[in-house]
Amino acid sequence: MYLYSEKNLNPMKPLASRRFFFMLIIIVLAGFCSVNAQKKWPYPIPARIGDGTNKDLFVMTLGEVQTPIADGTFDPVKDEIRLKDGRVLSNYYRDSLGVKYYKPIDKTIFPLPPSGLCTWYYYYQDINENEVKWNTDWIAKNLIEYGAKYVQIDDGWQAERANGKHGSRDWTGVDTAFPGGMADLAKYIKSKGLTPGIWIAPHGQSNESVVNRNKGVFILKPDGTSASKTWEGDWLVDGSSAEGNAYMKDLFKMMVDWGYDYFKIDGQPIVPEEYARNKALLKNPGEADEVYRKTLNTIHEAIGPNRYLLGCWGLPVEGAGIMDGTRTGGDVVLGWDGFFTSLGPTMESYYQHNIVWYTDPDVMLLRQPLTLDQARVWATLQGLTGQALMSSDRLMDLSEDRVELMKRVYPAVDIRPLDLFPSQRNKRIWDLKVNHLGREYDVVGLFNFEEGKSESIRLDWKDLGLPEGVPIQVYDFWNHEYMGAWEAGMAIVLPPTSCRVLTLMPNTNDIQLISTSRHITQGWVDLLSINYISDGKQFEGTSHMIGNDPYELAFSYPRGEYYKVQRVKIKDQRKGIRIKIEDHQGWSTVRMESPVSGEVGWEVTFEPADHYKYITRDPGRASAARVGLDGADISWSPQYYLNSGYQVYLDGKLLGYTPETHFPLRNLDPLKTYDVEVKTVWDDGTVSIKPAPTAGAQAAPGLSFSVAAMLPGEFRLTEIGPMVEPRFNFSQTFTFAGKKYTDNIAGWLNTSSEYDLKGLFTHFTAVIGIDDATEGENAGKEVEFIVSGDGKELWRSGSFKKPDTPKNLDINVTGVNILSLKITGPQTRGFGRGGIRAGWAEAKVTR
Structure with missing residues (x-):
């Protein structure tokens, strides 16, 4: 045993053993699992079924958490919520949330979501064998000990198209960029201690000779031509036929024999849509969902229970109960706009994560042109939600700062939602409630998603369910800084496109371990045991440390009491661990660095310290x-x-x-x-x-x-903003009958935009019309504009078409709280190109 003191960091002789009365003793655990994770899933969990007073709050849990902000308890086996008021919501996921084939996720084979690399968002279809190997080597050297496990090869491995380009839908050959073949590449990945994964759009096929050789496999018209030409392929497997399912089984058996253990099946929402559209042409016509699920069962049987099956893209909810995980949105793109493709599905579908299956909001990108702040936001989204965590950069090119972000969020851990409902807004306060080894704390992410302006965000401890009247200790994880202990709440200013991650613990009369540096969850993956001595002046614990990765313990002191680290003991002198102690007023850190990975026992003892006191003076007038x-x-x-x-x-x-x-x-x-x-x-x-x-x-x-x-006498509605922000922004410049308008509200057909006027205004004015850019058959289609106040219709335009003259509105809204604007009309491809561009120009309210 080595002992270190603040005054002398050289090894000293072991102190004589002393007897202590331990208030809490927790058994050491192994690996990335926690003592809390040993409870066998499925079991009842706390749940919220709607927003509370703070509509900006998004809540998840890690460990066995109890919180007063829960509305009740969800039983995943019964699919039932029992609310605190006595109500029972039966078939909650199936009926209330629309998960038709709901059953609780089976975690026996895959207790955690996947963490690793996907090749698509750097290489796209220009991936090659050497790049896969180089990234594999980098992960094995730099990230495997942090929990990275999978190397998933995406689109581009399969046979070239007839024109020589990459990315056909012919699975019978391999692209020349993989001269060693897919089996040897899988073997190489496994030789590095990693798990190989592969992408495929299995229901599709583009090689006519394959179709001709496989009679009864594909959906054909009576004349023998393809009945389905989509992104999935020029032909589509007939999932109702024995031949089609035998083909699917053989296809996946081939990839299993190659050595692949992770399968990403793409284009899945297309498949049931095509089965519904071509029902009459199926060999054994049936309900589209059931035909589709039959193919999924065939795939699952072919790969076996020990291989991971991921559905992609969008949200193929028909695969619930069969797929291990699912993508929940579209493809991200590089840059800040791409981040929202990950954020949106997280808000909308996170309620399914770790309950129905593991959700996948698409990959995490960290490379330029993302700023370091923006990369940190993306990493924080992944770290606080515990969703599938797949990077997609050329990893060996990332800077040290960006690699550091990866290390602090790998691996994805056993987080699940408290909020069992979808959100239509991009919430800015994310509260991860953790219970681990008797340490109960909140890890709170604060986000500013705006470009070009700073945002001040206020935390109210009551909104988070923290005890009232008690100071809450605050630690900034990314900045490694203690921020004090404060009652009621706090406000933080965030620069544009940035975040902060704050650890919150109620103040007590004891010294507390408020943070560890290994992972954003601050103890879950690294802290294996912790013992608190009865006098509160000594900690003993065991941590899993990674070789040459500085590991920091941050201790906070009871508010108004001041201590410093007296000594640190390391229990295994063979480790050669370097120690650095830093004492600050109100908190201290102990940094340990080991040349090798493994479990390290440590003991930290504290003693009283001097402090500085200043009598503060009032600020200037507010x-x-x-x-x-x-x-x-x-x-x-x-x-x-x-x-x-x-x-x-x-x-x-x-x-x-x-x-x-x-x-x-x-x-x-x-x-x-x-x-x-x-x-x-x-x-x-x-x-x-x-x-x-x-x-x-x-x-x-x-x-x-x-x-x-x-308040001014006149207000633009765009300044007030809708009660639910649109998930995606689009152009709001209109041209009605040759006149251009720049301050407008674009209308998605058959969707209401609602504005909270709070009864402050008397008139609503606007110009309504259809943009001159609306072309083709849409130019002659009819829409109708409707204005309502507090649920009561105030005005209706009647039939309106593009040739009609734009109309000026002036509607009495005296006393109206909720103003609703709606445009009804035929379904089209969307608001922009190919759709009807209708909207409200220069929309204002006056007092």
């Missing part, structure tokens, strides 16, 4: 700036003299802490007058006290304001 119809940003000039930050009070009630000089207030009553007070605060929670005014002087007045008093 001011308010209106935000929307029900918000205000409070700001003040910074206090010249020393302080630890500021606390903001609304009508005498503490709202929270901020290190900045502004604080966001939202969801206010616009007609009410509020009083605001701002005080400075020291790290022990002591706030500034206004000095008594000198003789003949008056105390500085506080801030009083109302939102309504700051």
Whole structure:
């Protein structure tokens, strides 16, 4: 056993053993699994079935978590939610969420989602054998110990097209870019300790000679031509026929024999659609979903239970209960816009993750032109949700900073949603609630998805279900920095396209291990045991460390009490572990670095420390700036003299802490007058006290304001914004009858846009029309514009076509809270090219 002290970091003789009374002893576990993960799934879990007061909150859990913000308990076996109010929601996933073939995920073979590499989003169809090997070598050297397991070869391995280009739908040959063959490549990947995966669009085929040789396999018209030409292929397998299923079985048996253990089957939503469209041409006509599922069962039988089956793309929900995982959206692209292709499906479909199957929001991209902040946002999305984690960069080209992001989110762990419902908005506060080895804490991601402007986000501890009236200790994971312990909540300013990850723990009378550095979950994959000594001044634990990867333990002290690390013991002197201790006011870190990977036992002892105390002074007078119809940003000039930050009070009630000089207030009553007070605060929670005014002087007045008093007489609806933000942005420039409009609301047909006017306005005005760019048959199609207020129809346009003259509206909306705008019409390909471009130009409300 080695012992280290803060004063002397050289090895010392072991101290004489002492007897301690242990409050908590937890048995050491192995690998990436936790003691909490040993409970056999499926079992009842806490659940929310809708948003609470904070519509920006997105919640997930890790371990056996209990929280007051849960609405009830979900039983995955019964598919039933029992709410706290006594109601029972039966067949919840099947009926309420539309998962027709729901059954709980089988985790016996795959206890965790896959983590690894997909080749598509760097190489596309220009992948080759050497690049696969080089990436494999890099993972084996740099990422395998962090939990990377799979190397999945995407589109481009199969036979070339007739014109010599990559990417046919002929699975009977191999592209010349893979001269060693697919079996040897699988063998190479396995030789590096990794699992080979392969992409295929199995229901399709593009080689006519293959079709001619396989009678009864493909759907044909009476004249013998293909009945289905789609992205999936020029021919489509008849899933109703014995011949079609035998073909599928042989196809997958071939790839199994090559050595592949992970299968990504693409284009899946096309297949049941085509089976429905061509029902009469199937050999054994049946319901499209059932025919499709028959092919999936054939695939699963061919590959066996020990090989992973991933459905792709969109959300092939018909595969529930058969597929191990599914993509939930489209293909990402490189750049910030591509991130939203991953974010959107996470918001919409995460309720299925680790309950129905493992969801896959598509790959994680970290390379340029993404800024480091943007790459961190993408990594944080993956790390906090625990969804399938597949990188798709040329890994050997990533900078050290970007590789560091990968290391802190690999592997995907056993996280599942608390929120068992879809969200139609991009939420900015993500709360991962963790219970591990008796440590209960929240890992909260704060996100600013906006380009070009900073955002101030307020956390309310009550919204998160944290105890009221208790200071909450805050640690910044990505920045490795303790931020203090504060009551009520806190506000953080985030630069454009950035995030923060904060670890939250209620303050106690004891020293606490608030963070570890190995993984964003901060203990789940690395902390194997921890023992707390009864006097609260000593910790003993075991951690899994990775060779040459600095591993940091961050300890926080009870607010107002001050300690430092007295000594550190390492229990295995053969490790040759280097130790670095850093003491700060209110917290300390112990950094350990081992030359080899393995389990390391450690013991940290603390002793009282000196501290510095400063009596803070009040800041300058605050001011308010209106935000929307029900918000205000409070700001003040910074206090010249020393302080630890500021606390903001609304009508005498503490709202929270901020290190900045502004604080966001939202969801206010616009007609009410509020009083605001701002005080400075020291790290022990002591706030500034206004000095008594000198003789003949008056105390500085506080801030009083109302939102309504700051409202202009006229408001653009685009400034108010819809109650549910559109998932994707598109052009909002209209040209009606030759006149161009730039401030507009584009209308998706048969979908309402709703605006919360809060009863503040009297008139709604707009110009309605169909854009001059609407062409072809759509130019003659009829639509209808409808305006409603609080569910009551206020105005209807009647039939409206492109040749019609644009109309100017002026509608009385006095007292209306929810204004609804809707355009009805025939289904078309969308709003943009090929669709009907109808909308509301220059939409405004006036007081």
